Amino acid sequence: MxxxxxxxxxxxxxxxxxxxxxxxxxxxxxxxxxxxxxxxxxxxxxxxxxxxxxxxxxxxxxxxxxxxxxxxxxxxxxxxxxxxxxxxxxxxxxxxxERLAWPAGLARTFQSHGSALAVALIVGAALIFIAIAALPGGGEGFYAYLGHNIMVAIFAPAFLLPLFAIAISLRRYWIEVGGSRPLLSDFRSAVVAAGQMKNLSGGQDQGCNFEDGARYTNARRYAHHAVMYGFLLCFASTSSATILHYVFDQPAPYGFFSIPKLLGIPGGLLLVVGCVAMLLLRSKADPDLGTPGHQSGEVAFIWLLGFVAFSGLALYAATGTGALGLMLALHLGAVLTFFLLMPYSKMAHGFYRFAALVREAQDKRQREIS
Structure with missing residues (x-):
């Protein structure tokens, strides 16, 4: 042609x-x-x-x-x-x-120095948690090292404030791309496309060429599936534990056959497998086809997410051993770091991409009407 x-x-x-x-x-x-x-x-x-x-x-x-x-x-x-x-x-x-992030500048810092920043935050947060653990917790299980009220005081704002920052960024994005008030059908189309990873299918369900230009493969699509559904399972696990604690007065720790564990363990395993697979695929891919000068931030996000899942599984395995305190500090440090960096790491791409899918569904619907 x-x-x-x-x-x-x-x-x-x-x-x-x-x-x-x-x-x-x-x-x-x-x-x-x-x-x-x-x-x-x-x-x-x-x-x-x-x-x-x-x-x-x-x-x-x-x-x-x-x-x-x-x-x-x-x-x-x-x-x-x-x-x-x-x-x-x-x-x-x-x-x-980077432009639409709030506050401005933090996303650019992470994208350029992601690995160093993530390691520093994990270590620093873990040391703080070890220091706090020296105070009497007055509880059982994990709460013997870190009291429930202290955990809530630290993690509630660390979770809500990044979501607020992402909401501001998405509003800026929606205005920039000319989006109007979406309908429920637009969200439904976006959920289906995201859930199936439809745009990683190569257009004909044969996969894409991410890690090997000579052939099609669905490996990256499957890795994304593992990460996404693993993350959702872990989020559901945490949410169910919150409901059990505050609604049914059933505080942690929970047994193996409890809802939080039945959701969290498979979710953690999927996250670890998915993140390892994505790092392996990136090692095979041509770096000249990705974002120039941002390899550190992209790789840091993947290993940080995988480390959150791995440390959570290791923490569960360490229950009842002398390593519990150290594993708890590392896991909580990783989770806190993940939350704080969420609006500025590649985690933001999930929110932006979903917004793009909603905008695409909206645009197609509007053009069909007109």
Whole structure:
């Protein structure tokens, strides 16, 4: 296929601005349309003729970086167009997380120095918890090391304030991409697409080319499934424990066949397996197709999430042993670090991507009506 249309931009004018460069490449893709069936990004591109900054932000967050379009493209380097759409959208996507984050600047710090920052926070928080554990807890199990009231005083704001920061960021995103009041059907479509990881299927349920450009594979899709459903199970475990404690007056610790354990143990195992698989897949993938200069933040988020799950499982295994106090401090330090960094780490991408799926469903519905 040859590109036999006149482009509105100079294909040789490669920009260092992520939004401008993504717009240049998207306009070329819109003229070619070879990859139209690959994922939700390309049908969304073909619905537009002119791309505002908000359109570029939306397309970037709709992209799942499966990289199939790059390996299928005839206009990659050394062609003069030098297309690398996965990299351009990844750069724009990360730029949007940094620009729209609240407070500003924290996301950029984590993306550049994620591993060092996460390790420092885990160690620092663990030392604080060890110091607090020296005070009389007055409870049983974990509460003998750290009183329930102290845990609530620390973790309630550490959980709610990051959610507040994410809510502000998502509001900014929704305004930038031109979203209006969504309907329940828009959320339903987004939930189905996210739950199935539909956009990691390569458009024909054959997988994507993330870790191996020569073949399609569903490995990354399955790893994402393990991480997402593992996280949801762990969240459900914590929520059920909260309900048991405050509604039914059944405080921790809980037995193996209790609801919190039956949800939390499989969830933790899925999280560990999923995070290890994602790190292995990243080691095989071409770094030039990802976000430039942000490898530390992306890797840090994966191992931090995996360490939260692993330390939780290790904590349960250490029950009744002398290692319980140390494992409790490390686990709580990891959880606290995860919460505090949630709006500024790649965890934010889950919220932005879901918002992008809602916006995509809304846009398709509105165009069908009109």
């Amino acid at each position: 040859s590109l036999d249309v006149t482009l509105q931009t100079d294909p040789g004018a490669i920009s260092t601005d992520p939004v401008m460069e993504a717009r240049r490449q998207i306009e070329i893709c819109n003229a070619c349309r070879y990859c139209e069936g690959y994922c939700a990004v390309f049908p969304a591109i073909t619905r537009e003729k002119v791309f505002a900054d908000g359109d570029i932000t939306q397309l970037a967050n709709l992209c799942h970086n499966c990289r199939g379009c790059y390996y299928a493209c005839q206009y990659t380097a050394p062609h003069e167009f030098a297309l690398n759409l996965p990299r351009a959208l990844a750069a724009t996507r990360t730029d949007s997380w």
